Amino acid sequence: MPGCAVFSCKNYNRKTKGSDLIYHTFPKDDSVCKQWIHACRRKDKINIKNATVCSVHFLPEDYERDLKAELLNIKPKKMLNISAVPSLHLDIDSRPNKLNIEASSSHQPESPQITVSDRQTRQINRDSRKRGLERLKTLSPKKKKFDVGTITDSTSDSERHLKALLDKLEKDIKQMQTEMNKLKLKNKSLTLALSRRSKHIQQLENRINVKVKERVSIVLRKIFTENQIKNLLVTKKKPKWTREDISRALTLRSISRKCYIYLRQSVGIPLPSLSILRLWVSNSFKCRPGILSDVLFMMQTQCKNLTKNELLCILSFDEMNVDARVCYDQDEDKVYGPHSQAQVVMVRALCSNWKQPIFLILTLQ
């Protein structure tokens, strides 16, 4: 347990914990160390490597000024002068503890013994202070100069201290600036590396997307048209429909209206709306006398999904009665009729159940 080496002092670490009291190790300078040992007034040997002396035994002048702390307005470090020697409370009677005890009991003036002890204590205290100051004057040449009263010396001393402090601060600032510059460079290189990485990631993502789209379109090509696949992969608000899409959709619509709506709205298959089909049929689907090219185109797209047997077909000729009234074609600005019959060339399947008119001519008997 580290404690104070002064014979009369009973202070030790645990006892003075929480107070401002600190413990100083013995100085390295031999002559000053000897003075410390003498001041401790011990008969036994002191192990100067471990021994300490508490701050009770030092004068405020024994400590160096902490200019940095004063400048920064923080708690100063208690650093002893090189030549400082313990000078206070060294005798048994001048122990600070004893002093306190006697001072606290001094409220009993009736007791003559206590009054005497009080006086003695004061006298001893005065003596020890005087001795300490005298020793300080003789031992510390710097202090001696100071006490002699050369104010200019002390000013230049503090100026030197301040200059040294400023130099140190400037050095620190320069060091920090160089460090900051290094960090800036590092940051720049890291940002570059990051942008390169993110570009690479973006490229990889694009490649993956392209491959996925290719694979998906290969799988879906059997069911959907190219345009439908495009609409599936990139959902547009108003997709553009091709002639092939419309003709396929018309085939599906002709099978079942309910099924068409279900597939379009509930399953989410990209199909043109019913209104678009109606518009297309009324505007684009030509069914005028002659070869029915729109029908042939529809058959072309439809036949892609048929087997060889289903494709086997024959041409047949048919005659149908038609409305004999005269009609006006607004698009062509042409009057049709009067006709009584339509001569139709049909394509009929041999092994499956489908037929389609491909040629039409209107006659009048």
Ligand SMILES: [Zn+2]
């Ligand atoms: Zn002590």
